[in-house]
Amino acid sequence: xxxxxxxxxxxxxxxxxxxxxxxxxxxxxxxxxxxxxxxxxxxxxxxxxxxxxxxxxxxxxxxxxxxxxxxxxxxxxxxxxxxxxxxxxxxxxxxxxxxxxxxxxxxxxxxxxxxxxxxxxxxxxxxxxxxxxxxxxxxxxxxxxxxxxxxxxxxxxxxxxxxxxxxxxxxxxxxxxxxxxxx
Numbered sequence: 001x002x003x004x005x006x007x008x009x010x011x012x013x014x015x016x017x018x019x020x021x022x023x024x025x026x027x028x029x030x031x032x033x034x035x036x037x038x039x040x041x042x043x044x045x046x047x048x049x050x051x052x053x054x055x056x057x058x059x060x061x062x063x064x065x066x067x068x069x070x071x072x073x074x075x076x077x078x079x080x081x082x083x084x085x086x087x088x089x090x091x092x093x094x095x096x097x098x099x100x101x102x103x104x105x106x107x108x109x110x111x112x113x114x115x116x117x118x119x120x121x122x123x124x125x126x127x128x129x130x131x132x133x134x135x136x137x138x139x140x141x142x143x144x145x146x147x148x149x150x151x152x153x154x155x156x157x158x159x160x161x162x163x164x165x166x167x168x169x170x171x172x173x174x175x176x177x178x179x180x181x182x183x
Contacts, residue, residue: 008057012044015058019065026069036072040065109159113152120148121156 019040023033043064044051051060082088110118116138123134124145131149135142156162 005053008048008051008053011057012041012061015061016041018058019061022062023065023069026066036065036068039068043068105160106156109156112159113155117148117152117155120145121152124149125153 016037019037020033023036023040024030027033027036040061044061051057110121113121119138120134123129123137124131129137131142131145135145138145
């Protein structure tokens with residue numbers, strides 16, 4: 001603060017009680033008002049070069065405070081009130097680490113496939129090519145691509161120990177927890 005005119009600094013400090021009173025009247029909360037005043041002062045000091053000496057400093061500070069309050073009000077208006085956490089309790093998502101581990105297992109299993117099966121599976125399953133397009137790319141018959149994809153899918157299922165459709169998605173423990181939360 002030493003680079004500021006001491007008179008300017010003293011005027012800012014003298015404005016704090018009035019800024020606080022104004023902030024309390026806007027927010028209805030002493031704690032929120034104190035936060036608004038603090039943010040106002042931080043912004044004022046950060047932008048002191050835009051203040052024109054000789055103009056009304058308190059008006060400038062009050063404008064900063066009012067604009068801060070309005071901006072935060074607009075942001076908060078879009079928020080869902082959930083003081084008891086009831087809404088948040090309905091929001092669930094599967095843990096990311098399981099997805100990452102599942103993908104890593106899949107990548108390792110895919111690497112264990114013969115290259116021709118892996119190539120056919122990636123072309124048809126991941127890249128979205130038709131069997132005919134994949135056959136053209138691999139320069140082989142359509143039946144050969146179909147056979148390679150089928151063998152690749154079957155082998156991946158064996159490597160990953162996938163027995164039925166319930167083995168996809170969240171594991172049994174996660175599904176049980178999610179079902180219990182919904183009940």
